[in-house]
Amino acid sequence: MSTGIRWRLSLMMFLQYMVWGAWYPVLSSYMERIGFSGLQIGVIYSLLPVGCMIAPFIGGQIADRYVATEKLLTMLHLSGGVLLCLMAGMGSYDKLLPMMFAWSLVYAPTLALTNSITFHHLPDAEKKFGLVRVFGTLGWIAVGLMLTGLRKIWPEPQGLFGLGGADSLWLAGFLSLALGLFCIALPHTPPARTGGSPWAFLSAIKLLRDPSFALFIAIAFVVSTELMFYYVLTAPFLQTIGIASDNIPAVMTIAQIAEIGTMIALPWMISRWGIGKTMAIGIISWPIRYAIFAYGEPTWFVVAALTLHGLCYVCFFVVSFIHVNSVAPPDIRASAQAFITFVTLGAGLYVGSIFAGWIRDYYTVGQVVDYTKVFIVPCVLTVICAIVFFLSFKEKKQPLQAEYQGEVG
Structure with a gap:
């Protein structure tokens, strides 16, 4: 495997967890401030785990049987980016709930797909996977620092584009769109045509x-x-x-x-x-x-x-x-x-x-x-x-x- 492929996989992991880390640690404080109850906040946060439970029936089966993994990642992250940007303008529970559920359904499969494409192209993956996966944690750290920097420039309650605490969703959406475009450059990973049972x-x-x-x-x-x-x-x-x-x-x-x-x-x-x-x-x-x-x-x-x-x-x-x-x-x-x-x-x-x-x-x-x-x-x-x-x-x-x-x- 060329060094270029390894760095592409590492950058993929970096952006993958930037998208998640942009909003996950901080959105609850924004929702609390605009009047969401604790139960409503909990339900919003429960949607990604629901997506993770459904994911084996979606992304894995499609990638195993029908669509090249890098193309599926491109479609999922571009769709997720649009959904996140739309959510940034939604300040009510009734509007945010279905949009967050839709995003969870398109993001959850990418967690397994980014792992599978890395294992597919990484020689001696059992030993070297951690060296690629650590870039995901670095991405989570980097986006936290980035969001703090943005909030220093555009402080709350107005925030970036007047979004207040929802600026985290806008940032996640922008990063998801960037990742979707980047996935086009990932190494080709064709479907095996014989997927395992979900x-x-x-x-x-x-x-x-x-x-x-x-x-x-x-x-x-x-x-x-x-x-x-x-x-x-x-x-x-x-x-x-x-x-x-x-x-x-x-x-x-x-x-x-x-x-x-x-x-x-x-x-x-x-x-x-x-x-x-x-x-x-x-x-x-x-x-x-x-x-x-x-x-x-x-x-x-x-x-x-x-x-x-x-x-x-x-x-x-x-x-x-x-x-x-x-x-x-x-x-x-x-x-x-x-x-x-x-x-x-x-x-x-x-x-x-x-x-x-x-x-x-x-x-x-x-x-x-x-x-x-x-x-x-x-x-x-x-x-x-x-x-x-x-x-x-x-x-x-x-x-x-x-x-x-x-x-x-």
Whole structure:
């Protein structure tokens, strides 16, 4: 593979996550300011997880059977760019809801498609994929800094083009259009004409017959629901402790910087402590972060707690995928990965979005949100998850093949 192709794939990842990162961490504070309820904000944030659950039935099947991947990415991102730009001018829940759902349906498949086109063209992809994927995290960081810069030039409440906090949607739309045009230059990736079944992940359900694995999946689901307290509520919470709205996009990139640092350290952590202890570090970091958020002061300490996102996300979620890959029989490893993705980043984030919004409303009196009580909820739930994990998790040295050979696949 030429260096040019690798850099094109890296730039693709950079722009792919710029589109998502432009609005995802900060749109909730804008929606809160224009009068959306917590439940309405949660529903808006739940739409992308819904898209991720539907995505295997859309993008993957089309790319596998009918359309070259780079052409499908071009069509999806150009369509998504138009939808995002239109959403920037919509200030009501009734108008934003269907448009966000439509965007989620066209964006969610691109998450898997950008991975698949990278694996297709990257030699020794298992070892080198991370070197390309890290550009996605760098893109998330870059767009946060870019949005802060734009808000310094065009401060809220007017904002860029008079859009106020919706400038994040306009920026995401512009980046999506740019990415759509760039995808034309991606290496040709023809359809295989023989796509796998979108229901393939269901073959991994039989792994739940192992009690330890079933309990692990249950813990992963609950923890993933609590992730949305971070994504849905952190931006408006930071404003209440004195962080200016134009600085919030840049401040929240601290989490992604910590994520990169943790990813770099992850191979050393796993080799030194093993999968079980590394996941334990990740899961105990969740209640620590939310306890600091619940206490809410001093401001510098709360901001410093954003660095725990690296341990929370990488040491639990990334290592969870590694764990599933190690315990699943070789013939259903792909299905097992699809299954845990569906449970955590699909169903878990969907339930968590709505739950976080509902909790925010429950602890709101007279337009004032009691964030201490709000963040106590995920703190308690993740403490329970940590206790159950410590008492029940058993690190298996061999795949669950002996128990299920002939029954799965």
